[in-house]
Amino acid sequence: MQTFRKEERLCSATEINRLFREGRSLFRHPIKLIWLPAGEDATATKLLISVPKHNFKQAVKRNRIKRIIREIYRKNKRMLAQLPGNRKLNLGLIYIGKEIPEYNTLESIIIQLFQRLIQDYEKASG
RNA sequence: AAAGCAUCGUGUUCUGUCGCUUCCGGCCUUUGAGCCGGGGGAGGAAAGUCGGGGCAACACAGGGCGCCAUACUUCCUAACGGGAAGGUUCUGCAGCCGGCGGAAACAGCCAGUGCCACAGAAAAUAACCGCUCCGCAUGCCGGAGUAAGGGUGAAAAUGUGGGGUAAGAGCCCACAGCCAGUGCUGGUGACAGCCUGUGCGGGUAAACCUUAUGGGUUGAAAGGCCAAAUAUACCGGAUCGCUGUGCUGAAAAGUACAGCAAAGAGCUGCCCGCUCUUUUCCGGGGGGUAGGCCGUUACAUCCUGGUGGCGACAUCAGGAGCAGAUAAAUGACAGAAAUCCCGCCUCGCGGGAGACAGAACCCCGCUUACAGCGAUGUACGGCAC
RNA sequence: UGACCUAUGGUGUAAUUGGCAACACGUCUGACUCUGGAUCAGAAGAGUCCAGGUUCGAUCCCUGGUAGGUCAA
Numbered sequence: 001m002q003t004f005r006k007e008e009r010l011c012s013a014t015e016i017n018r019l020f021r022e023g024r025s026l027f028r029h030p031i032k033l034i035w036l037p038a039g040e041d042a043t044a045t046k047l048l049i050s051v052p053k054h055n056f057k058q059a060v061k062r063n064r065i066k067r068i069i070r071e072i073y074r075k076n077k078r079m080l081a082q083l084p085g086n087r088k089l090n091l092g093l094i095y096i097g098k099e100i101p102e103y104n105t106l107e108s109i110i111i112q113l114f115q116r117l118i119q120d121y122e123k124a125s126g
Numbered sequence: 127a128a129a130g131c132a133u134c135g136u137g138u139u140c141u142g143u144c145g146c147u148u149c150c151g152g153c154c155u156u157u158g159a160g161c162c163g164g165g166g167g168a169g170g171a172a173a174g175u176c177g178g179g180g181c182a183a184c185a186c187a188g189g190g191c192g193c194c195a196u197a198c199u200u201c202c203u204a205a206c207g208g209g210a211a212g213g214u215u216c217u218g219c220a221g222c223c224g225g226c227g228g229a230a231a232c233a234g235c236c237a238g239u240g241c242c243a244c245a246g247a248a249a250a251u252a253a254c255c256g257c258u259c260c261g262c263a264u265g266c267c268g269g270a271g272u273a274a275g276g277g278u279g280a281a282a283a284u285g286u287g288g289g290g291u292a293a294g295a296g297c298c299c300a301c302a303g304c305c306a307g308u309g310c311u312g313g314u315g316a317c318a319g320c321c322u323g324u325g326c327g328g329g330u331a332a333a334c335c336u337u338a339u340g341g342g343u344u345g346a347a348a349g350g351c352c353a354a355a356u357a358u359a360c361c362g363g364a365u366c367g368c369u370g371u372g373c374u375g376a377a378a379a380g381u382a383c384a385g386c387a388a389a390g391a392g393c394u395g396c397c398c399g400c401u402c403u404u405u406u407c408c409g410g411g412g413g414g415u416a417g418g419c420c421g422u423u424a425c426a427u428c429c430u431g432g433u434g435g436c437g438a439c440a441u442c443a444g445g446a447g448c449a450g451a452u453a454a455a456u457g458a459c460a461g462a463a464a465u466c467c468c469g470c471c472u473c474g475c476g477g478g479a480g481a482c483a484g485a486a487c488c489c490c491g492c493u494u495a496c497a498g499c500g501a502u503g504u505a506c507g508g509c510a511c
Numbered sequence: 512u513g514a515c516c517u518a519u520g521g522u523g524u525a526a527u528u529g530g531c532a533a534c535a536c537g538u539c540u541g542a543c544u545c546u547g548g549a550u551c552a553g554a555a556g557a558g559u560c561c562a563g564g565u566u567c568g569a570u571c572c573c574u575g576g577u578a579g580g581u582c583a584a
Contacts, residue, residue: 003145003146004145004146005146006146006147006159007159009453009454010453011452011453011454012416012417012453013416013453014416016453048453049453050453058173058483058484059173059483059484060482060483060484062484063457063484067457067458068457068458070145070146070457070458071144071145071457071458071459072458074144074145074146074458075144075145075458103458103459
């Protein structure tokens, strides 16, 4: 299902703080990916999208980038469904670039990031 | 005829697939924030946060000083630094008059104080040159009068003409300008016209200030309610035993360690057993963290029409329900249609474009940004040359 | 969300009753030196973030905007 509901978003302030404090990061311009295995009782993989206000002062442009990223995640999150141990993750996608991206180029970048994430996860979990 | 400029209006539409949010209805022996169906889902500025109000908490006898804001008049409004109409000054069409527009922090330097660089004699109770008179030591002299002329400066003592005088001067007169008047007429009023005057030394209040009016402070992360886990004030019940040694103490007693007993908890459905604790266990419980709910979208609401008013606006009748998110939704892709731009083989075809910008408690304004399209004004008449 | 502050040569800072925009470092040229540094002498480099207004005159006063920053939570 290509949904993106409330339970798939990372909303809790304590979880977000834990993600930024303890999470591992991957980077491929212009996206930085932060990930951390979620707790045992987590029901779904949760995602946080962030676009810095410093780089885009206008709310319209920040909304535009977040909508593009959200759409890409919605179409491609199937990749992250079959992780060993059926564990769930907490993810953070931060847009570092200074220009509004194209949908197609950004989609290929995020797919590459997800592939590296799966490799790293398998290595870390043994 | 039209570019530009100013003001006002408008601020693309439709279909399919996949998604988000909210409300309503239905379904279920997987009762889940599940599935199915239907409705709503950014703006004219949502922006800047510059005024004002609602709302909320706190403060508050009354008065004065201070501080801040506002400043032609009348009206509109819940209120405003907003708006309407009018007045005055400046200004555009264009040389003049009318007419039509545009702009104005537009109270008071005739309340007081301060400041006005450089230049200039002098920057505000002004004699440097000049002009006139007087004196005798006859000079590059001294004294007195004089604001008409000179140059400086952003600004020089109201302007023009006449009288007057030794020379001059609002010293006097006429016209003009300014100022004043419990003045007259018109107007609700700002003000306008007229009359009168032993009136006539500039500018600056976005200098201090004076006068008048208004202002309590803080902002929804305000404020109210519910409340997990952990710890715990307090309350109730159970238990807090015996022996030895040490410490404090006059004693009662308190406290630490060790042993025995007992109780409680955990491992379990029960027993044994083991482990832990001994002021501990069980129950209640207030404040309150994470988190959640209310505040929060139904009203100074919008649309249509009537009535009153020059108008802002008021009022009446009928109709409508019009975002409600919260690490924060309102989207992505594809295809049509209309509009605009460019090119060409010009009934058409091909290519391209759609600005400024995203609600965060809610309203009323203001300011700023803005592609394209539409409307109005600029863009009238007379006289003179 | 609310409350404030700042903007001046390349860099860091001055400039008060509103009256010629100043200083240090840096840059450039010359001297000294075998060469460089240090030192000495000299020069260039701004019209004060932008647009209006008040005033004879604005870095300074007022209004609007732009950019950067601070504080509360």
